[in-house]
Each structure stands twice: as C-alpha cells, then as structure tokens.
Amino acid sequence: MNNTPQPLQVLFLWNLIFTGGEGFKQDLKPELKPASKRKELIKWGLIQEEKRKTKKGSQALYIQLTEKGWKWANDNITAEFSNRSTASAPALAALLSRLNNYLNQHHLSLAEILGLLNSDPVANEPEIDLEQRIRDAYYQISDEKWNVRVHLHELRQSLPDISRESLDQKLLDMQKQEKLVLYNMDDVRNIRPEDEDAAIDIAGFKRHILYMEG
Incomplete structure (x- = not known):
C-alpha cells in the first residue's frame, strides 16, 4: 500500500504547517477533493480531525497535524508539491511571515x-x-x-x-x-x-x- 502523500496533499500539509499546524477545514487550502484524499492523511496518521465550535457558534471540522505529521514534514522537506494550485502562494506567504518573525526575534539576517x-x-x-x-x-x-x-x-x-x-x-x-x-x-x-x-x-x-x- 502506498502511504506517500501526493503533490496536492503535500501542499495541503505545508499550508497546515505554515499556518500553525491546525485550523478549521473551511479555512485550509487547497481543498482536498474528493474527501478520500483528506481521509488518506488521517489513515496514515499525519492529521487528525474533530468537530469544534466556530466563533459563530456553529460546528465545523477542525484539523490538526499529528506528531507523526510533524515528523513526516521534517523528513520530507523536499517532497514534491503541486505547483498548479493557487494555494502555493498562501503557503509561501505564511512561511515568509514566520521566517520574518524568527529573524526579528533572534536579531538575524x-x-x-x-x-x-x-x-x-x-x-x-x-x-x-x-x-x-x-x-x-x-x-x-x-x-x-x-x-x-x-x-x-x-x-x-x-x-x-x-x-x-x-x-x-x-x-x-x-x-x-x-x-x-x-x-x-x-x-x-x-x-x-x-x-x-x-x-x-x-x-x-x-x-x-x-x-x-x-
């Protein structure tokens, strides 16, 4: 059985990581369709999901990167990700924002x-x-x-x-x-x-x- 995330799934994981490792499904990009693509990541132990209440009071799926997911990211930094999805730009923007915060906090260039x-x-x-x-x-x-x-x-x-x-x-x-x-x-x-x-x-x-x- 192939447990290797495909390029679009890889991009989803990096977006999740760069935005803090968790978030409501509706806010995460790219949208994984069909839903089985997201379920695969759950089956492989890379993410987990649960129902949580939003700020508006409604219930929605909340997704978190697991410890295994963090390890996967550390071991697969060069994994191929989709360059056709418009979600690539937000992933880069989130990464640069975190990098900028780190540089400022540690007085580095x-x-x-x-x-x-x-x-x-x-x-x-x-x-x-x-x-x-x-x-x-x-x-x-x-x-x-x-x-x-x-x-x-x-x-x-x-x-x-x-x-x-x-x-x-x-x-x-x-x-x-x-x-x-x-x-x-x-x-x-x-x-x-x-x-x-x-x-x-x-x-x-x-x-x-x-x-x-x-």
Missing part, C-alpha cells in the same frame, strides 16, 4: 539563515576551544559581568592570535546557537573608527557589539 556565509573551517588553523576563549575574553572585558555590551574591537584585541575569518565565523555560529547576540550601534555618532574596522558585515548590515549570557 536572511543571509545567516540561508547559509550564504562561508561555514567551512579555516584551513591550517590550530585546533583550539575558540568558544571558551571568546567567553573568557568577554567576561574579562566586561569586568566579570554577563549580558552587558562589549565592543567587537575590544574582543579582537583580546584574541590577537585568532584570524579575523575564524573569529567572525565562530561568533556567527554562536549567534545561530543562541549563545550570544550581535548588534549594530544605533547612534552613528557613537561609532568610532575602531568600531567600524572591527564590525562584522552581514548582508550589508554591520554589527559592532555583542551581548553574551553566562
């Missing part, structure tokens, strides 16, 4: 998320615990305080033996792992030449300072 920056380790660099050295340097510069502003030029001065490329890449990796946050300096009047020289340029946006929690 789209370039960082898409991996446009070189993530290869620098050749012939001696193996060191660079993350720990960064943490130690930050703690020393900040007078043994966490979650306070430290200028990148101060950090670079504290780690003179680390190449700029290696240090930049490690800082970006740590930001992705939510171990620190890189910020720009909002008031350009406070940006000194050493701040400008030490800044990390991410897709045209310069980050001059960092915050790190202990």
Whole structure:
C-alpha cells in the first residue's frame, strides 16, 4: 500500500504547517477533493480531525497535524508539491511571515539563515576551544559581568592570535546557537573608527557589539 502523500496533499500539509499546524477545514487550502484524499492523511496518521465550535457558534471540522505529521514534514522537506494550485502562494506567504518573525526575534539576517556565509573551517588553523576563549575574553572585558555590551574591537584585541575569518565565523555560529547576540550601534555618532574596522558585515548590515549570557 502506498502511504506517500501526493503533490496536492503535500501542499495541503505545508499550508497546515505554515499556518500553525491546525485550523478549521473551511479555512485550509487547497481543498482536498474528493474527501478520500483528506481521509488518506488521517489513515496514515499525519492529521487528525474533530468537530469544534466556530466563533459563530456553529460546528465545523477542525484539523490538526499529528506528531507523526510533524515528523513526516521534517523528513520530507523536499517532497514534491503541486505547483498548479493557487494555494502555493498562501503557503509561501505564511512561511515568509514566520521566517520574518524568527529573524526579528533572534536579531538575524536572511543571509545567516540561508547559509550564504562561508561555514567551512579555516584551513591550517590550530585546533583550539575558540568558544571558551571568546567567553573568557568577554567576561574579562566586561569586568566579570554577563549580558552587558562589549565592543567587537575590544574582543579582537583580546584574541590577537585568532584570524579575523575564524573569529567572525565562530561568533556567527554562536549567534545561530543562541549563545550570544550581535548588534549594530544605533547612534552613528557613537561609532568610532575602531568600531567600524572591527564590525562584522552581514548582508550589508554591520554589527559592532555583542551581548553574551553566562
């Protein structure tokens, strides 16, 4: 028996995921016709449905992605979906909206998320615990305080033996792992030449300072 969702079913699942993983059937796109197409997803354990009361007080089918459905999505990100349905555009819009929220919350750029920056380790660099050295340097510069502003030029001065490329890449990796946050300096009047020289340029946006929690 073939338990592989077909392109239109795949698009339905992605729309469901990008809009929060649940919703009333009448609000979900594309509409799966015949109903057996939706029933197949239930049979395979990817979604579940029940009757719920709407805001208007009437009863309607409410659909939720199951844990198995989330696992399917994680394992089948490249699954073929229908490109003929008009529901493709809302799916993309919902994804971009969630991506935008994530970028804003974590102070990241789209370039960082898409991996446009070189993530290869620098050749012939001696193996060191660079993350720990960064943490130690930050703690020393900040007078043994966490979650306070430290200028990148101060950090670079504290780690003179680390190449700029290696240090930049490690800082970006740590930001992705939510171990620190890189910020720009909002008031350009406070940006000194050493701040400008030490800044990390991410897709045209310069980050001059960092915050790190202990």
